[in-house]
Amino acid sequence: MVNDVRALLQEAVADPPGDETDLSAVLLGGRQRVRRRRGGGVLGSTVALGVAAATLTLVTSGGADPGRVAEHRVPRPEGPVLRVSDAGTAVEGRDYDLLASYTNRDLESRNGQYFDGVTDDGLILFRDGPHGLRNRVRWALRDPATGVNDWLPDPPAGVDQPRALRLGADRLYFLATPLDGRGPFRLLVLDRATRTWSTLVWPGLPRAEEYDAAFGPDGRIYVGVQAAAASPPPGGWPTGPDGEADDAAAEDDTNDLWSVAPGDLADVRDEKTRVGVFTFTESALVWTTQRDGTREQVHVRDLRTGAEHDFDPRLGARCNVLSFRASGDRIVIGQYCGTYDDGRDDRIQVLTTDGETVTTLQGDSIDGWLADGSGDGHLVQVRAWRPDQEGDLVYDLDTDRLLRVSDSVSSWSMGGPVPAGSLLVDRAYGEDGGSSASMIPDKGAVQWLIRWRS
Amino acid sequence: MPERRDEDAFVAFAQGARGRLRSTAYLLCGDWDRAADHVQEALIRVYVAWPRLTKAGREYGYARKALVSVVLDHARRRSSTEVVADVDASIGAGYSVDSGYDLAEQVTARAALLAVLADLPPRQRACVVLRYFEDLSVADAARALGCSEGTVKSQTARALDRLRSVFEDSPLGELTVGGGTSW
Structure with missing residues (x-):
């Protein structure tokens, strides 16, 4: 039997109970809120500070009409700018080597098998699943040269959608997301020598609904524990040129930063730092206190000396931080900066740890992130989604070159951590040759593991 | 506050949109009663933004976004001790x-x-x-x-x-x- 998601969802709401939505209560509530907003602008600063601050964001970003995005064309960022059209073409054998590829022809009806990351010693983490009612997943370590899989013992039961955090030569670490979005921070660890799984939970770590985590260069695991959930500003977001609400520059969640020792479940440390996003170089913690660009500072703490400095990264006035990673003396920040009459303003900004912008890759419907290594990578993967520009590109931090690697991108989300100098590239696989924008869906994906030549 | 004629237009919009919004809210939260509460809050946000929405058109897009935000906000704020029936x-x-x-x-x-x-x-x-x-x-x-x-x-x-x-x-x-x- 074939079940269609769309049809099932429509059936689920086909026979609703009587609607008792009280429109008079809506009008009453709306009028009260409008009065409160208007009052907020003239009240004393001690009373309405929160409301005024949120309103100020809109005024500064939106111009004279606080509810309307004032600019109509995508603004140019400060400093040098690169665009997708500036990319050269990467050539296999000259710019990169293809180490392995794998084609999954039918991800749509069956998850099947696919590359899930690469270990520090160069083996592919090869994933099978999830499958079945129990959401079973199993992994193998695959030799890219021979394609031979060494299947690992089954992970502990009850794990939902584990995500690789670090793929070391000695241990593999996976984030185990609580199925219901709640519960303690939990890691699954496979000891590769003994081929045994263990589950790590630190009782001293505060519980939250969401966590962010990364290994620090000191070997500790740094955990962002959700501290504050953002809310829309009073009255909602401004409206973009397409009539849709546009929350560029909106506030996002913030986390309190803690750290734990992988080998000692009693070793839990409050880093006493409020972060929006955080990452590490080989020697420093780098973070922002918020995710929106309007009042943002980037902070850098040398983990050996404790010395700190911060700077204004000069993000655009309406930029939200979507990706944030660092390596050596470079920081790479992926941003969404609003939608204008001539398209989306998406950016990948590369700057030094002293705050100098090296370049900004700007485009309509592009994503980008520092894709390789653990604080020692140099490859920024740029994914262009617009049909006339579709494909994966690589910006090399070492050479400042932007090269196109592929001319299609998969609609499926795959991959995981890879060591410095390696990349996983996903191409669409479908009946018409594959394009995420084509009318014929890409049912599968072709994955490449490549090693970049620098 | 919007002029009276704006309120009439808003009410007409709300009457037309609330059924669809309620279905979406139900699928997002799994409970018809809570869905009605979410729709009410979303429509209040739409009311506040109404004057500029009617200039731009696409009021439903704004209402839908407001609704998604309301539901996600509610999910985030749920106390860990609160017992919630996520689905009928x-x-x-x-x-x-x-x-x-x-x-x-x-x-x-x-x-x-x-x-x-x-x-x-x-x-x-x-x-x-x-x-x-x-x-x-x-x-x-x-x-x-x-x-x-x-x-x-x-x-x-x-x-x-x-x-x-x-x-x-x-x-x-x-x-x-x-x-x-x-x-």
Whole structure:
């Protein structure tokens, strides 16, 4: 039997109970809120500070009409700018080597098998699943040269959608997301020598609904524990040129930063730092206190000396931080900066740890992130989604070159951590040759593991 | 406050849109009563923004985004001690993700889908509802959720992973997303 998601969802709401939505209560509530907003602008600063601050964001970003995005064309960022059209073409054998590829022809009806990351010693983490009612997943370590899989013992039961955090030569670490979005921070660890799984939970770590985590260069695991959930500003977001609400520059969640020792479940440390996003170089913690660009500072703490400095990264006035990673003396920040009459303003900004912008890759419907290594990578993967520009590109931090690697991108989300100098590239696989924008869906994906030549 | 004629237009809009919004809210939260509360709050936000919305058109897009925000805000703020029935008991009757193969054969695919939806993290659930109930493009879903298109794709893929895995190898049969989009 074939079940269609769309049809099932429509059936689920086909026979609703009587609607008792009280429109008079809506009008009453709306009028009260409008009065409160208007009052907020003239009240004393001690009373309405929160409301005024949120309103100020809109005024500064939106111009004279606080509810309307004032600019109509995508603004140019400060400093040098690169665009997708500036990319050269990467050539296999000259710019990169293809180490392995794998084609999954039918991800749509069956998850099947696919590359899930690469270990520090160069083996592919090869994933099978999830499958079945129990959401079973199993992994193998695959030799890219021979394609031979060494299947690992089954992970502990009850794990939902584990995500690789670090793929070391000695241990593999996976984030185990609580199925219901709640519960303690939990890691699954496979000891590769003994081929045994263990589950790590630190009782001293505060519980939250969401966590962010990364290994620090000191070997500790740094955990962002959700501290504050953002809310829309009073009255909602401004409206973009397409009539849709546009929350560029909106506030996002913030986390309190803690750290734990992988080998000692009693070793839990409050880093006493409020972060929006955080990452590490080989020697420093780098973070922002918020995710929106309007009042943002980037902070850098040398983990050996404790010395700190911060700077204004000069993000655009309406930029939200979507990706944030660092390596050596470079920081790479992926941003969404609003939608204008001539398209989306998406950016990948590369700057030094002293705050100098090296370049900004700007485009309509592009994503980008520092894709390789653990604080020692140099490859920024740029994914262009617009049909006339579709494909994966690589910006090399070492050479400042932007090269196109592929001319299609998969609609499926795959991959995981890879060591410095390696990349996983996903191409669409479908009946018409594959394009995420084509009318014929890409049912599968072709994955490449490549090693970049620098 | 909007002029009287604006209120009339707003009421007309609200009367026309609330049914669809309520269905979307129900799929997002799994409870008709809570869905009505969410729609009410979303419509209040629409009221506040109404003067500028009517200049730009596409009022429903704003209302939908406000609704998604209300539901996600509510999910985030739920106390860890609060006992929440994420899906109508009647809908999930006989079906439990944890109980796995104790499924009775009479369990319908619809009930199974709703039960699994209820167990998804809120943003993954929202991606499924926006893409396959509201039939939004990836770009429009990204706008509604306030995230990148890549995030919508990855969240949707994770959600579909979960949904498919439950249907796979079960008496329910295969789950497809048909309709001409890849996911």
